């Protein structure tokens with residue numbers, strides 16, 4: 001990551017006072033989720049806006065649809081196996097949307113100007129299509145997941161805490177081997193970008209390995225947008241490399257935090273960024289970096305399913 005010498009020099013003087021003020025405070029927790037790690041790798045300024053400034057973001061149709069579809073696929077397995085049909089799953093979409101609205105009333109703002117209800121209907125239909133496509137990729141009547149929406153957390157020897165939500169964990173009855181499954185409502189990555197997409201899954205595999213002592217047998221990304229499945233068999237060397245990568249990533253985050261140097265990194269993903277108006281790459285000016293927390297704390301990095309583009 002690039003660093004700013006000027007910003008660093010200016011922060012040395014300011015930092016001494018800040019350190020004195022924080023001397024009596026408990027040390028912040030070093031914590032990363034796959035979403036926040038992906039934010040920093042995509043754009044350090046985006047990470048800052050979400051984790052340090054904690055700026056609110058309006059709901060987006062894509063992320064909200066992702067939440068509804070994930071909810072349906074999670075609850076589908078509450079049904080007896082023989083009832084897990086595409087028709088039944090499609091019927092669950094509207095109630096899942098109603099459930100989300102009850103929990104997050106702000107989501108209704110997506111359809112504020114939808115006077116005749118046609119935009120909502122079109123959006124629900126697109127969610128139903130994604131749910132239907134799931135059935136071309138797996139047969140849920142033949143699956144009994146060991147876990148769904150599983151929260152996992154572990155602390156590495158370095159003190160870095162890793163945590164996140166896993167969509168589904170399957171366990172082979174005969175061997176006990178683990179398959180980690182994640183649903184994506186977007187399309188599968190282009191050839192050559194699969195490994196980047198697998199980063200999140202390696203993150204989960206590392207956490208499970210550290211928690212239970214065995215490497216998951218298979219990592220599986222199910223892309224409902226394009227009807228494709230990516231599979232990967234990790235090994236210990238992979239997961240050690242992932243651990244080193246996360247340590248390097250955290251060091252970069254700490255440097256950026258100490259120097260208050262959060263560079264924008266424009267890319268195609270800017271189209272989905274809620275903070276363009278504050279981004280120098282788009283003529284904006286970020287607000288001053290908050291004095292506290294000086295290092296991201298645990299709550300700022302609290303795991304939150306499907307809150308970033310990486311989670312779709």
Ligand code: SF4
Nearest residue numbers: 043264265270273279
């Ligand atoms: S608009 Fe792009 S460059 Fe700017 S903060 Fe958002 S993701 Fe980063």
